[in-house]
Amino acid sequence: MGVGRVSPAGADILGGVTYLDHAATTPMRPEAVAAYNAALADGGNASSLHASGRRARRVVEESREALAAALRARPSEVVFTAGGTESDNLAIKGLYWARRAAEPRRHRVLVSAVEHRAILDTVIWLAEAQDAQVELLPVDATGMVRPEVLAAAIARDPDSVALISVMWANNEVGTVSPVAELAAIAHRYGIVFHTDAVQAVGSIPVSFEDSGADALTVSAHKLGGPIGMGALLVRRGLTLAPLTHGGGQERDVRSGTLDTPGVAAFAAAASAAVAEQPVEAVRLAALRDDLVARVLAAVPGAVANGAPSGPGRLPGIAHLTFPGCEGDSLLLLLDAHGIECSTGSACSAGVAQPSHVLLAMGVDEARARGSLRFSLGRTSTAADVDALVRVIMPVVGRARRAGALAGLSGLSGLSGG
Amino acid sequence: MRVLAAMSGGVDSAVAAARAADAGHDVTGVHLALAKSPESHRTGARGCCTIEDARDARRAADIIGIPFYVWDLADRFEHDVIDEFVAAYEAGRTPNPCVRCNERIKFAAVLERALALGFDAVVTGHHARLSGAVLRRSVDPGKDQSYVLGTLRPDQLAHAIFPLGDTTKTEVRAEAARRGLAVADKPDSHDICFIADGDTGRWLRDRLGSQPGPVVDAATGETLGEHEGAFAFTIGQRRGLRLGRPAPDGRPRYVLDVSPVTRTVTVGPAEALDVSHLVADRAVWPYEGPVVCAAQVRAHGQAVPATAEGVGDELRVALDEPLRGTAPGQAVVLYDGDRVLGGGHVLRLGR
Incomplete structure (x- = not known):
């Protein structure tokens, strides 16, 4: 094919690769790299009592204040972790254990059916290894938990609910939840509410204070910070049991020497991303709408998934089904053209799985397998959309020939609209 | 040509892919995930369907510098190879699942998908020589695999590339080491990849349950003992009969026939085979x-x-x-x- 292969993200993005997978990870922002490098050179353990320690601690606390300001939280509400998955685990297990210990009848855990695996696998573990009763809240065809669905699930037995977790915005199809409304319903019954805002922060306005959520997960590398860094925002006064035991560095619920450079870079990235968010969201939404419109025009039978364009949808995420295709065929062919996107999740061996999000939205398995996410970010340009539109139809044509061998008819959607 | 290299995670397919790349082909590596739940097959270096093997294949692709994907063929493999394997034993036949896998998976499902996606051929690490339509044994008689390719049709072989047929296994390992491929000294896989411990009889019993029947002497018609399932026996088998007493002439007895309908295993002397x-x-x-x-x-x-x-x-x-x-x-x-x-x-x- 003669397509030059360069590293997937970062400085080489403009060197021949069309990176449409910003929701997987997005290149680090220059502000974050600068903050990271500066803190790396400084060194010091933020828990040490001498001058070097104080210097590192100052970086951590200034970063905590900056992150809190960006997310409209109090600095004391920020618990730094090693990423979104750890934050989700801490929120779910920590809140479940604490609530269950305080009120033993609370054993129900309500989460949406479209959560990230960091939530779903954690609650499944709570059900299988502990005594939790997990209920997956159904979503509508756009992937959203309707407030009345949550209210009805709680009302079946309000006093037995230990916690509720519904993601702020879905990582696959980009649908945004009515978080404030859901949190208010939970609070009517005195139930704690957690939200995974990993995809939301930096993409849409996120205010911890206004959301009413009791705990909120955020990850650094989705907004231009380093991989391996995250935070859980925890409402003041809320008790949660620790997962890791040790020095108790973070509010006595999270132990381990703080990653000062990571913290500094995270805060720098979050501050910049949130400051740019209003302008960037408009730019990306226009680019996204252009991408969707042109791909749908180029590929007969293609279908856009998730909420319609507008405030109910992340600006950077387009999610499309190509009936008759297998997603991994599409991914391979696009990759060969230097276009990088995602099929959803893969198992540990690397096998693409049909998306549980699409299945929960009522999409059948064959169509779920034939779906791709294209996600835009800070470095995306109109040229990226042009590159995709140029090759998408021939790629889909080939993938459909391969899909026909696998018995994927799917193309009935052509006549059915 | 645009070629697809099937990479098991072993040394042969890694070197085959590397040679195809050296030959100027545009190579894409694919590891075939054949086990429904890969975790259950994580029993070391044998077999072809462990997470470790997928990782080894990926690392080899990195070193060669080719793109790499995992293709899920577990359903096809279950249906076309494993179910067929069980059905054959149940019917008293002795199947060769490697032959079947080449006929139905590697040079059928994978090849057809590859061609549809715009590839021209499938490259594997089989030890056999192929020039034009002529398939020949490997130069390494101990590793020759032309037998498990011998039932492929000309239209299948027309899209196959076997880069290793002119090379002994020892040379393949040395070349892998020279190329910096970590699988250079990975042990050979043996036996049947989906039967991790190599105990086919027990694997079949787990699937088919106990189906006891008689072990009968071919000459006298006398019942010599009982077995737990005729499917566990294959013609020519000597060991595992557990008859307790020797034949009157003191010579070893072999399985001559397996009749699943009557669940009868017939035994007799070697020459009757x-x-x-x-x-x-x-x-x-x-x-x-x-x-x-x-x-x-x-x-x-x-x-x-x-x-x-x-x-x-x-x-x-x-x-x-x-x-x-x-x-x-x-x-x-x-x-x-x-x-x-x-x-x-x-x-x-x-x-």
Whole structure:
């Protein structure tokens, strides 16, 4: 094919690769790299009592204040972790254990059916290894938990609910939840509410204070910070049991020497991303709408998934089904053209799985397998959309020939609209 | 050419992919995930479906500098190879799942998908030589795998590339080391990839349950003992009969016949295993009239002098000298010297 292969993200993005997978990870922002490098050179353990320690601690606390300001939280509400998955685990297990210990009848855990695996696998573990009763809240065809669905699930037995977790915005199809409304319903019954805002922060306005959520997960590398860094925002006064035991560095619920450079870079990235968010969201939404419109025009039978364009949808995420295709065929062919996107999740061996999000939205398995996410970010340009539109139809044509061998008819959607 | 290299995570397929890249092909590596739940097969270096193998294949692709993907063929493999394997044993036949996998997975499902996606050929690490339509044995007689490829049709071989046929296994390992491939000293896989511990009898019992029946002496018709399932026996088998008492003449007894309908396992002396001719079906045999050749019925068996002739849909093979240890279900592959002429699947035996 003669397509030059360069590293997937970062400085080489403009060197021949069309990176449409910003929701997987997005290149680090220059502000974050600068903050990271500066803190790396400084060194010091933020828990040490001498001058070097104080210097590192100052970086951590200034970063905590900056992150809190960006997310409209109090600095004391920020618990730094090693990423979104750890934050989700801490929120779910920590809140479940604490609530269950305080009120033993609370054993129900309500989460949406479209959560990230960091939530779903954690609650499944709570059900299988502990005594939790997990209920997956159904979503509508756009992937959203309707407030009345949550209210009805709680009302079946309000006093037995230990916690509720519904993601702020879905990582696959980009649908945004009515978080404030859901949190208010939970609070009517005195139930704690957690939200995974990993995809939301930096993409849409996120205010911890206004959301009413009791705990909120955020990850650094989705907004231009380093991989391996995250935070859980925890409402003041809320008790949660620790997962890791040790020095108790973070509010006595999270132990381990703080990653000062990571913290500094995270805060720098979050501050910049949130400051740019209003302008960037408009730019990306226009680019996204252009991408969707042109791909749908180029590929007969293609279908856009998730909420319609507008405030109910992340600006950077387009999610499309190509009936008759297998997603991994599409991914391979696009990759060969230097276009990088995602099929959803893969198992540990690397096998693409049909998306549980699409299945929960009522999409059948064959169509779920034939779906791709294209996600835009800070470095995306109109040229990226042009590159995709140029090759998408021939790629889909080939993938459909391969899909026909696998018995994927799917193309009935052509006549059915 | 744009070629797809099937990479098992072993040394052979890694070197094959590297050679294809050196030859100027545009190579894409693919690891075939064949196990439904890969975790359950994580039992070390044997087999072809562990997470460790997928990682080894990925690392080899990194070193070679080619893109790499994992293709999920677990459903196809379950249906076309494993179910067929079980059904064959249940029917009293002795299947070769590697032959089947080449016929139905690597050079069918994978090849067809590759062609549809715009690739021109599939590259594998099989030890066999292929030039044009002519398939020949590897130069390494100990590692030759032409037998498990011997029933492929010309249209399948037309899109196959076997870069290792001119190289011994020792040289392949040395080349892997030179290339910096970490799998250079990975142990060879043996036996059947989906039976992790190699105990086929127990694996079949787990799937099929206990189906007891008699073990009968071929000469006298006397019942000599009981077995837990005729499916666990294969013609020519000597060990595991557990008859307790020796034959009157003190000579070892072998399984002569397995009849799943009556659940009867018939045993007798070695010479009763001698087969003078056999009939195969699903044959690839493009020749008219009798052809003098050599017949091989097992992956690591000797080829013996024979005459083969296509009659209708069947391939009839007359053996110059009696052959022991063949059974319905096995592949018979016919050679002229080191050249594969064709082959088929043994339907019945003549003694």
